[in-house]
Amino acid sequence: GAVVSQHPSRVICKSGTSVKIECRSLDFQATTMFWYRQFPKQSLMLMATSNEGSKATYEQGVEKDKFLINHASLTLSTLTVTSAHPEDSSFYICSARDRQGGGFNSPLHFGNGTRLTVT
């Protein structure tokens, strides 16, 4: 089945630094990937839609200059949290859909998530 790999799984960084999270589709091509954020005991909140070869589409309230998204190839999207602050500490999850392999009704497949802690 479709596999999405996300790295790193955990990262601790100091306030003011930047952190890059990678999301790869291992056995399929993903023209679109989605980045979600999840707070403890809450559901997934869509942050942005990453489009291969073009600019990402951000949801209302998400700062595009703070959460930089790059989708340089059909198998890789990156999310960079710039000038991180403690309030950015969260669980970040990427996802993609294998539209070619699974058809129109194929579900989202998720990476294993990245637990970011900003001290």
Place this chain on the structure above:
Amino acid sequence: GQNIDQPTEMTATEGAIVQINCTYQTSGFNGLFWYQQHAGEAPTFLSYNVLDGLEEKGRFSSFLSRSKGYSYLLLKELQMKDSASYLCAVRGGTYKYIFGTGTRLKVLA
């Protein structure tokens, strides 16, 4: 606006049957998905409905009524490993996936 509602928590006994409800109001509808998520892990896909009716997949079944904006996930023969959060997600008119608040299910021995 877009809204997806689920009960926050449910408790059931091992071997029992539990039904988790989901109601939605979204701009457009292109399918409803159920995911299971264990604490600290990524969600895994359980089932998909786009037409009205019941979809059965082993111990799990999912039902959809588009006219009522309603779905449920039915879990039979509950096992301890079924303790997890269950997320209802709607693929809306723009093909974005909007997730519900999630239901934390606790299975007791």
